[in-house]
Amino acid sequence: MTVSSDTLLTLRDEALALWEQALGAVHGRRVAHEALRGIADGGPVGLIVLGKAAPFLAQGAWEALGRRIRVAFGVGASEYAPLWQPPAGWQWYWGDHPVPGEASLAAGEALLSFLARPAPPGGWVVLISGGASSLVESPAAGVSAADLARANAWLLASGLPITAVNAVRRRLSRLKGGGLAAALAPAPVWAGYLSDVPGDRLTDIASGPLFAECPPLPDGLPPWLERLCRRREMVLSPTSVRHHLLAGAGDALHAVMEAAGRRGWRVYRHPRPLTGEAEVVGRRLGRWLAGAAPRGVHVWCGETTVRLPPGAGHGGRNQHLALAAALELGGREVVLLAAGSDGRDGTGEHAGACVDGTTAARLRAAGLDGEVVLRRADSAPALAAVGDALPARVTGTNVADLLIALRP
DSSP states (O other): OOOOHHHHHHHHHHHHHHHHHHHHHTOHHHHHHHHHGGGOSSSOEEEEEESTTHHHHHHHHHHHHGGGEEEEEEEEEGGGGGGOOOOTTOEEEEEOSSSOOHHHHHHHHHHHHHTTSOOOTTOEEEEEETTHHHHSOOBOTTOOHHHHHHHHHHHHHHOOOHHHHHHHHHHTBSSTTTHHHHHHTTSOEEEEEEOOSGGGOGGGGGGOTTOOOOOOOOTTOOHHHHHHHTSOOOOOOOSOEEEEEEEOHHHHHHHHHHHHHHTTOOEEEOOSOBOSBHHHHHHHHHHHHHTTOOSEEEEEEEOOBOOOOTTOOSOOHHHHHHHHHHTTSTTOSOEEEEEETTSOSTTSSEEEEEEETTHHHHHHHTTOOHHHHHHTTOHHHHHHHTTOEEEOOOOSOOOSEEEEEEEO
16 A cells, blocks of 8 residues: 555645644643632632643643742752743752652752741642652661662662552652651642543552552562552641642543534544553554554553663653554555654653554664564664654643544
């Protein structure tokens, strides 16, 4: 089957345009402003903003609450530092991601010191987005900074789902698993979440700093990590917390569906979040899109995993999934975009990838074996070499991974 390059370019542009619609619908500034307008009347409050989207959530909070914010504290991702100048008097820190480092620990200690003061009369507004698990941290008693770094590095390479990863992280931290709620007590808390976890379980976002829950540990942890996890006892908080979902991946997918419908596409939303090994999921999707998939736009959200081999190369789970799918498309007139809604896929310089039915052939023409690339977990340079990697960018949000497929 011969695929028209002009047609594929048009489809790729369409996929990118739909991705932009998704990101705009869940931008941190927008969703925080909309949610907080409803509590604009009242006494002075304290503001705490944590996570990758922290600067944008903070902008929305400032626009909605203004001078009601008596004191404020925030921690965001350092790549956003040039884009955000907090109002005078706000304490702001930039943490490390995806593994907590010295900046994350400094931010964690500063947060605990900040909370030692009396709460404002109106209590606290806390806004949390994904990434806070790494960006701000204070190790539990008996857990060193080196222990924390070793544990997080092992977890990131383990291939465990995010819920299992967070079950471990809760036990290593003074802030996670309800630790922040205990530090805020007894003042009331209004908490808003930008969800990056499948199913929008608020208890899983940022490892549950406002939820004193302790899920079972996953099987297969190394003995040294199991020992570390036994160090912390959960502390119940006497504070009152009202939890609110600001936005999640479902809102992003809904925006894609509306935009695609306006463009004349038949749209299929696949409600079950994508989980599991990225290569397995990608191959399954690629075969389905090349064969039985109905014509139209298909959308998914989720968070897959990659178990890194020794000497792994570069590339995140979305690029890994997209490459696996591309190897199954067999020249079909299909485009698949897989990207992190936060504009980052792993630790590299890409947001994800946009592949099509010619990707495998273009890799071979460039002297690259896609199967070997997958085995080495080295998708980023290969996809970049054929123009299918999406550059990293600032999106202002973080609501898990988004996948958009077009089959005309």
